[in-house]
Amino acid sequence: xxxxxxxxxxELYDEQHELEDYQSGVPRWCTGCGDNAIxxxxxxxxxxxxxxxxxxxxxxxxxxxSRFPHYMKTYGFxxxxxxxxxxxxxxxxxxxxxxxxxxxxxxxxxxxGAAHWIHAVRYNMNLTVFLHDNQIYGLTKKQASPTSPIGxxxxxxxxxxxxxxxxxxxxxxxxANASFVAQAVDxxxxxxxxxxxxxYHHRGLSFVRILQRCPEWLSKSFDPxxxxxxxxxxxxxxxxxxxxxxxxxxxxNQREHDxxxxxxxxxxxxxxxxxxxxxLYQNREIPRYEETRQTGVLRTIETVRQGFEAELxxxxx
Amino acid sequence: xNLLKTSPNAxxxxxxxxxxxxxxxxxxxxxxxxxxxxxxxxxAARMGNGIWTTEIIPAEIRxxxxxxxxxxxxxxRIGSGYITNGGDETDLVVAFNEQVLLGRVRARELKxxxxxxxxxxxxxxxxxxxxxxxxxAHDRLVAAGYKVIEFPMEQECKLLNADPKRGKNMFALGMxxxxxxxxxxxxxxxxxxxxxxKEQAVIDANVKLLEAGHQWGEAHLDFCFSVPxxxxxxxQIVVNGNTALALGVMASGMDLCSMYPITPATSASHYLSxxxxxxxxxxxxxxxxxxxxxFAIGASYASKCTVTITSGPGYSxxxxxxxxxxxxxxxxxxxxxxxxxxxxxxxxxxxxxxxxCAIFGSHGDAPKVVMAAATIEDCFxxxxxxxxxxxxxxxxxVILTDASLSxxxxxFTRPRFNASWLAPPFDQSPIPEGARAYNWDASxxxxxxxxxGQPGGxxxxxxxxxxxxxxxxxxPDINQEGxxxxxxxxxxxxxxLTPPEVFxxxxxxxxxxxxxxxxxxxxxxxxxxxxxxxxxxxxxLRFLQPMQPGIKEIMQRFGKVMTIETNWSDKPxxxxxxxxxxRYSSLAVLLRSRCLIDVDCWSEVRxxxxxxxxxxxxxxxxxxx
Numbered sequence: 001x002x003x004x005x006x007x008x009x010x011e012l013y014d015e016q017h018e019l020e021d022y023q024s025g026v027p028r029w030c031t032g033c034g035d036n037a038i039x040x041x042x043x044x045x046x047x048x049x050x051x052x053x054x055x056x057x058x059x060x061x062x063x064x065x066s067r068f069p070h071y072m073k074t075y076g077f078x079x080x081x082x083x084x085x086x087x088x089x090x091x092x093x094x095x096x097x098x099x100x101x102x103x104x105x106x107x108x109x110x111x112x113g114a115a116h117w118i119h120a121v122r123y124n125m126n127l128t129v130f131l132h133d134n135q136i137y138g139l140t141k142k143q144a145s146p147t148s149p150i151g152x153x154x155x156x157x158x159x160x161x162x163x164x165x166x167x168x169x170x171x172x173x174x175x176a177n178a179s180f181v182a183q184a185v186d187x188x189x190x191x192x193x194x195x196x197x198x199x200y201h202h203r204g205l206s207f208v209r210i211l212q213r214c215p216e217w218l219s220k221s222f223d224p225x226x227x228x229x230x231x232x233x234x235x236x237x238x239x240x241x242x243x244x245x246x247x248x249x250x251x252x253n254q255r256e257h258d259x260x261x262x263x264x265x266x267x268x269x270x271x272x273x274x275x276x277x278x279x280l281y282q283n284r285e286i287p288r289y290e291e292t293r294q295t296g297v298l299r300t301i302e303t304v305r306q307g308f309e310a311e312l313x314x315x316x317x
Numbered sequence: 318x319n320l321l322k323t324s325p326n327a328x329x330x331x332x333x334x335x336x337x338x339x340x341x342x343x344x345x346x347x348x349x350x351x352x353x354x355x356x357x358x359x360x361a362a363r364m365g366n367g368i369w370t371t372e373i374i375p376a377e378i379r380x381x382x383x384x385x386x387x388x389x390x391x392x393x394r395i396g397s398g399y400i401t402n403g404g405d406e407t408d409l410v411v412a413f414n415e416q417v418l419l420g421r422v423r424a425r426e427l428k429x430x431x432x433x434x435x436x437x438x439x440x441x442x443x444x445x446x447x448x449x450x451x452x453x454a455h456d457r458l459v460a461a462g463y464k465v466i467e468f469p470m471e472q473e474c475k476l477l478n479a480d481p482k483r484g485k486n487m488f489a490l491g492m493x494x495x496x497x498x499x500x501x502x503x504x505x506x507x508x509x510x511x512x513x514x515k516e517q518a519v520i521d522a523n524v525k526l527l528e529a530g531h532q533w534g535e536a537h538l539d540f541c542f543s544v545p546x547x548x549x550x551x552x553q554i555v556v557n558g559n560t561a562l563a564l565g566v567m568a569s570g571m572d573l574c575s576m577y578p579i580t581p582a583t584s585a586s587h588y589l590s591x592x593x594x595x596x597x598x599x600x601x602x603x604x605x606x607x608x609x610x611x612f613a614i615g616a617s618y619a620s621k622c623t624v625t626i627t628s629g630p631g632y633s634x635x636x637x638x639x640x641x642x643x644x645x646x647x648x649x650x651x652x653x654x655x656x657x658x659x660x661x662x663x664x665x666x667x668x669x670x671x672x673x674c675a676i677f678g679s680h681g682d683a684p685k686v687v688m689a690a691a692t693i694e695d696c697f698x699x700x701x702x703x704x705x706x707x708x709x710x711x712x713x714x715v716i717l718t719d720a721s722l723s724x725x726x727x728x729f730t731r732p733r734f735n736a737s738w739l740a741p742p743f744d745q746s747p748i749p750e751g752a753r754a755y756n757w758d759a760s761x762x763x764x765x766x767x768x769x770g771q772p773g774g775x776x777x778x779x780x781x782x783x784x785x786x787x788x789x790x791x792x793p794d795i796n797q798e799g800x801x802x803x804x805x806x807x808x809x810x811x812x813x814l815t816p817p818e819v820f821x822x823x824x825x826x827x828x829x830x831x832x833x834x835x836x837x838x839x840x841x842x843x844x845x846x847x848x849x850x851x852x853x854x855x856x857x858l859r860f861l862q863p864m865q866p867g868i869k870e871i872m873q874r875f876g877k878v879m880t881i882e883t884n885w886s887d888k889p890x891x892x893x894x895x896x897x898x899x900r901y902s903s904l905a906v907l908l909r910s911r912c913l914i915d916v917d918c919w920s921e922v923r924x925x926x927x928x929x930x931x932x933x934x935x936x937x938x939x940x941x942x
Binding site for chain 1: 362363507552554556564570572573575592595596598599601603604607608611612613614616617618619620621623637638640641645728732734736769770771773775776777778779780788
């Protein structure tokens with residue numbers, strides 16, 4: 001579209017940014033909330049990648065995690081419940097020059113916005129999507145979410161939730177044009193950062209489910225996995241993430257996985273006993289909707305005039 | 318009147334000169350009556366006649382063949398002068414079978430004694446049920462006083478080795494061109510334009526059928542009509558309201574239309590999908606109505622104003638997102654091509670039922686601009702105006718059209734492209750230090766908006782209450798301030814509007830107030846009564862929110878005021894209806910509350926454009942009450 005010409009702007013000087021350049025306000029999340037870890041990883045990404053704050057947009061829906069854009073000193077769009085993805089798509093469609101991130105929660109993405117999630121995967125626009133999955137509605141004070149494990153006691157399910165949890169990884173991997181699917185956990189900052197970084201560098205929709213602790217409403221939900229490091233399975237591959245020595249030492253359960261192997265990715269996604277951490281699937285060849293829809297026509301007054309007059313000619317009597 | 322010549326090629330007996338005539342062509346779906354009607358309208362417009370074409374659409378895509386409810390076609394009102402609406406009943410009809418014709422008879426759409434050209438292939442049909450049905454219908458129509466001419470379309474088309482299923486419509490067009498004394502060369506030109514995308518052989522075959530129909534008329538008909546035209550020197554275009562909308566989107570300089578399929582709005586997006594990319598624009602078909610609106614909001618937020626086009630049910634779904642655009646002050650144009658409601662209602666039928674939800678829709682106080690197109694031409698210019706208002710005021714602008722405007726055709730002066738219609742490139746200049754994201758002007762509520770890419774303008778827009786820095790507001794005063802600013806913008810816009818023009822004298826016994834597609838019919842009824850010395854005038858509102866100034870002053874110069882609308886209102890003569898419970902039509906409610914004047918209303922929700930003769934009767938009753 002017309003706007004891509006803004007890509008042509010010359011950078012006349014190198015911009016150096018510090019972490020503070022991306023920090024805005026004091027997060028109002030609870031102490032121990034996994035959102036804080038995600039914010040730290042993303043701010044570090046912005047600094048390390050030298051993202052220009054004015055060319056970066058964080059889009060969110062509604063929920064605890066959707067406050068995220070308010071804590072970034074970039075452009076932000078804190079929208080309405082469930083609709084972060086279509087808003088972000090609209091931005092990216094007309095402004096491919098912007099780096100567009102989406103922060104969405106398990107209620108926002110997997111419940112009220114589920115239709116948009118499926119279609120966003122299919123559009124495969126160049127967006128980096130973080131699913132902050134704490135398996136519970138936090139802002140509305142503890143109701144079961146689609147990713148709450150069956151039996152979760154909440155204010156709407158005082159005797160335990162009735163349904164099996166929806167698996168966001170399996171769902172995403174089942175949608176046409178899925179091009180990047182990864183999982184991270186908030187309590188392993190090093191791998192969280194590496195996954196966020198890989199997601200940012202992927203051209204296409206990168207979907208990162210981040211398992212995130214909610215100290216207020218489900219404080220113990222991830223304890224079994226935190227206490228037994230063998231129940232975290234690190235995925236690695238020469239075409240994906242490589243494990244650092246430190247990480248390898250702490251987390252012994254490692255699995256080599258080629259991210260182009262969809263069948264294996266689906267198998268890993270449905271692991272129940274262990275939490276897989278890393279890139280489950282990545283395919284760089286899938287077309288991006290905003291590129292497919294490029295008209296190749298530079299919009300000028302003259303092109304519009306000519307196109308318009310040609311149409312009027314058809315209807316002139 | 319003797320309708321058929323006693324011997325072919327005998328001299329033409331009579332040319333009847335008319336000031337106007339209403340003709341319709343009806344068939345089963347897929348037989349081409351629509352195209353025949355549209356082409357006839359365009360040829361008449363080429364002749365310099367005023368026209369208004371109305372689509373006749375069955376509710377189903379493919380209703381069973383030969384079914385009473387299956388009539389598909391077009392009605393064309395042809396006049397010597399400018400035609401502003403579809404008019405009253407039909408004077409002449411070409412029917413491809415007797416069943417679709419019976420549907421129109423039962424709907425009381427045909428004038429008593431109307432001339433009927435009826436395809437006669439059914440008389441000798443091998444299926445006895447069909448031939449009996451034809452003969453019975455034919456005889457009953459003749460007995461009822463209709464002038465029925467059995468029209469051998471199938472037979473004649475077969476002589477040309479044409480597939481009659483596909484060719485009849487052009488044969489009928491040729492006959493009608495003879496009948497209305499239209500220039501055959503203009504008809505040939507119109508066919509060349511209509512089939513312009515196809516190969517020459519297709520055009521030639523259709524021209525051959527056209528000529529054959531013309532010859533048939535000349536050889537067999539003992540009468541014909543002339544509707545003298547008053548050609549204008551300015552070139553005209555003939556389009557329907559949805560095409561006009563799409564052309565308006567193109568001419569307004571918008572880059573993106575985001576939509577979800579819904580009747581009767583979709584044809585605007587069909588047309589845009591075909592042509593928008595040629596000027597670098599994109600039509601995005603979203604996964605649902607909410608996404609279509611959110612996508613448009615995202616695009617508007619990051620660049621220029623965008624548009625989403627929908628109809629009633631889709632409009633309801635978009636309401637929350639529209640509220641977000643209001644709250645975040647993101648320019649957005651929303652078109653609602655109204656259809657019958659509530660719920661799924663009558664998807665292909667006209668109604669003005671969405672005025673209240675357009676003005677008051679979305680929860681909380683969500684002030685937005687609401688405009689209504691009154692003519693096909695308005696559908697074009699309204700988009701350009703709406704885009705400008707949306708960007709100047711950072712507001713949502715809703716354009717209401719309806720199922721009648723969407724599919725009706727009327728010639729209007731070919732627009733002269735104006736570079737100032739286009740949206741300027743979006744601002745990417747740096748924001749001066751200290752500038753605030755919502756620096757609401759104290760008297761107008763207006764604030765400059767910052768677009769991503771502008772250095773120094775970084776902030777997070779939010780649907781939450783927010784202060785001038787777009788920070789979430791918890792302070793009561795700040796919430797008060799934000800609501801005030803967003804409301805004041807409507808007043809600021811209102812100050813730029815001018816009072817509506819009065820059609821007729823500036824004072825009198827009765828003032829009729831209308832909005833939307835009823836303009837032509839209302840003014841025709843008013844003009845007719847005025848010609849008889851009745852002191853009735855009308856005004857037609859193009860802005861419903863904010864309303865133009867001076868409306869109350871105009872109303873005060875009339876003894877009585879009433880609105881004419883096609884939405885629901887309780888009839889005061891119902892047993893349990895009285896002033897304490899009567900529900901008025903939407904515009905009447907708005908005028909009563911705004912002007913404290915006892916505005917009456919009359920409305921109907923028959924799904925059809927209201928007829929001038931109906932309005933005339935209503936106004937007479939009001940005048941004499």
